[in-house]
Amino acid sequence: MTAPWGPPIDVLPLLVREEQALIGVLSDLRTPEWARPALGEWTVHDLAAHVLGLKLRRLSRDRDGHFADGTSWVSACRQLSPEVLFAMLVDSTTQLTELWKHRDLDEPAAAPLWLTVARDYAEQWVLQQQIREAAAAPLLDDPEFRTPVVDTFLRSLPQALRAVTARAGRQVTCSVEGAGRWTLRATAVGWTIDRGAARSRSPLASLATDADAFWRWCSGTLPAAEASARVQVSGDPAVCEILRGLGGRGCLSRFSPR
Template sequence: MTAPWGPPIDVLPLLVREEQALIGVLSDLRPPEWALPALGEWTVHDLTAHVLGLKLRRLSRDRDGHFADEAPWVPACRQLSPEVLFAMFVDSTTQLTELWKHRDLDEPAAVPLWLTVARDYAEQWTYQQHIREAVGAPLLDEPEFQTPVVDTFLRSLPQSLRAVTARAGRQVACSVEGAGRWTVRATAVGWTIDRGAATSRSPLASLATDADAFWRLCSGTLPAAEAGTRVRLSGDPAVCEILLSLRTRECLSRLEPA
């Protein structure tokens, strides 16, 4: 029987390369570019500090066993120069990879460890795209980097659909051009997800889009005018509303261990 979270996503080989790709962008920035708007009220400097904070918090919790309430990290980092922030970011590179490669990512858990690693990668990759767009750098959107992000966001669907009642065997079909196909299935005890096209000729609902539109939809940065043409939905209205309202923070929070 397929586990509710679906088959493992292996992003371990991508972690250092994703970090190095962002360092390459940051290393070329001129001082004014650090102040460019990147996401909401956050600048490139703020968003870089946020990504660094995510990494350091994960290392503190999962490597060092240090659990503490979240502090206002980004405002505190505004007193740091871009040079100091960049040096701290470089110093953190590869540490998460070193942490995870010595752990059994397949060990049984309520939320498998491989999914924790994948969610962190997806979050950091998404923030990197916002930084790249802010400074006019090409996106890191090759399929090898982008497809695991799409895959990870979709793994939240069994939790997102938990309030939807459907007979066992009903399917929700998701097709993302440039990434692949996924099927969410109702069972007697909830929903599960797996890679591959739906086998039902009349799924409960379906989503069809492209990889670029999908991550933008999840990050809340897909213009409403484009959503209607780039994200095609059909089927049960309640399920379609859930598919259309996927957002990065909510998706990733459903994949985070308690």
């Protein structure tokens, strides 16, 4: 049976490079620039703290077997100077790569481990983009960094479509300019996804947008007026509603719990 999540997304070669790119941006900031507004009430400092929290939480759980709830990490990190926070980020660099390269990312599970790694990469990449925009730095927008993020967000769709009953072979298409095309296919036991254009000339539903709009839409930072102009969804109403659910971080919430 074809895996519903589709073929593996290999972000392992990108993890350290993405981390180093973030360190490079933060190293150029003067202390007052860490207080620049970035996302809602969050500053550059808050976003950097969130990145660090994601990494340390993953290391604590998956490397050290430590599971615990706590108070707001970002709020607590506001007590740290930019210099201390930066040093902690530098110290964490490469640790996740070391963790994952010694694990079997294809190990059978409800959701494969490679998807967990890809999801973490996607979330951290989005946060870096938001930091870069707040700091007026160039985006880390090369296709090699951005396309796996688009791919990861779309991998939530087989699970999102599980309640949609369709004849085996019916297709849903997703075209993201600057990233590629994806096709979801109905099977007797659910939906699968794969890279490539659809074979059907009459898909059940379709989504068309561009890569820049897509990641912003999925992370909940694309204004509604822009979303209506830059993200086109058409076809079966029930499927269209699910496709629109990708917006506003809906794609992240549909993966299995981390």
